Amino acid sequence: MLVIGLLFYIIISLSFVAFIVFIAYLIQPKGVVGERRVSKLLESLGEEAMIFNDLYIPKKDGEMTQVDHVLLSAYGLFVIETKNYKGWIFGGETQRNWTQTIYKKRSRFYNPVMQNNTHLKALQHHLNMDVPVHSIIVFSDAATFKFKEPFQTAHVIQTKHLKRTIEQYKTQEISAEQLIRISKLLNALIPKTKQQKNEIKKQHLEHVKEIVNSKKKKVNAVKTEPITIDRVVMEPASSTSVDTCPKCGSNLVLRNGKHGSFYGCNGFPKCRYTRNHDFNLNRSHL
Template sequence: MGLFYTLFLLLLLVLLARWIKSKEAEWIGSYGEYKVRKAIKKIESTLSGKYNAFHNLYIPKQDGSTSQIDHIILSDQGLFVIETKNYSSWIFGDETSKYWTQVIYKRKEKFLNPILQNKGHIKALRGWLGEEFAHIPIHSVVVFLPRAKFKSNAHFAHAYVVYPKQLKQVLEQHQTKVIDRETKQRLAQKLETVLVKDKTQEKEMKKRHIQAVRTKQKQTEQHIQQNRCPKCGGVLIVRKGKYGTFKGCNNYPKCKFTKSIG
């Protein structure tokens, strides 16, 4: 009986450890979004009426999927689309690389370039807003928590990469009013329609979003296996480059899709 009880407890501990591991990335991400939301709320309260913030938006895309945006700040100077990253240790990356690198002691882990990630969010937002709001400036902002130490000396021409305490400074760099009151109200009303209102809706939207992402990834893999470009439908050709062998689209330079081999 004692042996059975011990084995049962061990099994429970293993299952609990696996469950915690499966939720770890989600919890870390949620904490990062909470810290940035707190910083934004402080800016809103300090400069009352100047900035309006919207959090956790799911923007519909033409293919039926959604683009999840952490935060959007609406001001007279345009929209600020904010992507939050809660990484620790050293961060290396530039504006054009597909992946950035997190270095923890001697261990290196790659993650998707957040500038390119936010570029995709902004593209989806532009498409959803349509011609009515095509003239509105949209600024890309990537916020890392202070646990991350950015080690690259790269210059970012199309995005701000900052810590939460620098967010106010980014907003105040833009002083020229480009949106009138009526347009701002219509824009705010439209953004309200894609806000997640409660936990139940958030859970359902997140589930749909993840399913759509996985479906798209599967389709991309199938296209690559068939030597068909998932981006434009062209033919993928095996080429040799500076960093090894890869598959590239025959429509290059119009289409720059590549997939490394091996």
């Protein structure tokens, strides 16, 4: 009975552990799932291919850019951006934003080809070597591409086509000496401790937030532009403002009308006071 009880306890414990692992897999970010799937595919390419995952590469401006995967082989340097998206994917090589459509829901996201081009430039700057670099954008197998034109600067593929895409490069482009040098430079980017990795990631995320917030401020900023009303151009308040409106106390601004320049109340159209440009005539439109 003791042995049976012990076996029962072990089975229950293992089942509980398996359940916890399963739940942890389900709740992890979709991007992480896609990146791990791609990592396993890259590992299946053989020992000749050196794989570097989740690298933070310094850019010319001193900031960092995060790269999902870099594969180094004698056939080239492959920079891989993973997008674990499903549904219909619309976009173009030079289109700033792409669209993901799932039934009636539409979501916009930044062009991954442009995003990966930033990674390529940072990597080339860091290596300072003339070696062939290939850009690959990997979507989920559940994604359906709705692209109108083929891509010239990147491979945009589903996960199932990743291995075949890389294996089509069969001409040796990088020498053994270059492979050693590049490998050392990439290994230098790998954090030595978990704490160091978390700190680099934190700094990168803070920088990304600053960029997003600055863009929001620009969008929300009120643009002061001339407004045309009944063929009269109302210029923004500036150094041309003179005196104040005797009717409502608002500033007077210089305007251009069909009969020439004149000063008008900044409270227009509620206040229609105007003053002749040469100050010889005062008149108001009630």
